[in-house]
Amino acid sequence: MKVKGNFWIEKNEKSFLGKGRIELLKKIDRYGSISKAAKEMKMSYKAAWDAVDIMNKMAKKQVVEKISGGKGGGGTRLTDYGKELINIFETAENNFKNCLEEIERFLNNKI
Amino acid sequence: MKVKGNFWIEKNEKSFLGKGRIELLKKIDRYGSISKAAKEMKMSYKAAWDAVDIMNKMAKKQVVEKISGGKGGGGTRLTDYGKELINIFETAENNFKNCLEEIERFLNNKI
Numbered sequence: 161m162k163v164k165g166n167f168w169i170e171k172n173e174k175s176f177l178g179k180g181r182i183e184l185l186k187k188i189d190r191y192g193s194i195s196k197a198a199k200e201m202k203m204s205y206k207a208a209w210d211a212v213d214i215m216n217k218m219a220k221k222q223v224v225e226k227i228s229g230g231k232g233g234g235g236t237r238l239t240d241y242g243k244e245l246i247n248i249f250e251t252a253e254n255n256f257k258n259c260l261e262e263i264e265r266f267l268n269n270k271i
Numbered sequence: 272m273k274v275k276g277n278f279w280i281e282k283n284e285k286s287f288l289g290k291g292r293i294e295l296l297k298k299i300d301r302y303g304s305i306s307k308a309a310k311e312m313k314m315s316y317k318a319a320w321d322a323v324d325i326m327n328k329m330a331k332k333q334v335v336e337k338i339s340g341g342k343g344g345g346g347t348r349l350t351d352y353g354k355e356l357i358n359i360f361e362t363a364e365n366n367f368k369n370c371l372e373e374i375e376r377f378l379n380n381k382i
Contacts, residue, residue, distance in 0.1 A: 259367065
């Protein structure tokens, strides 16, 4: 018997952060490009860009920023706050996993 | 900022119990009829019956049983074990809500 679940963070009744958006941020951090990140996530560029735009607008500080110039002609990168958000979310995710395990222990033998 | 989430119970990688099925059981308990319960849940009779069948097969003991005869020509009722399942699930649900609140307190000010 297994207890499964998921969680997400809302602000003003609107979805702000969940597993999917955090994964998108991590891929943007890895590839320095929204379009590469979108491709890896198997989502459209528009969907990825919209998600980034929503996060940037809803977060206390900017999460993803454009960088211009340089050899590659610029790109996109996570801000320090964006990296912090990933860490905070992953800590919350660990707490959540512990919760599910605790519920599983409670249910065990009972169900 | 709000933390939202849901959870469900799997057995052998298959979904066994979640909020929806518990609601269905509660309505079967109230109306003594799968078809009335299905109507209230806005689901088809087949979907409701399939859900009941799965629960009966996956649970340790029978959850829903047919009763025959009597004035109304029989019907359906929750077994004692079915009622126990509802109580157990609702306790788990309370634990889960507490977990989400704890995560919310952790995230507060951070996000």
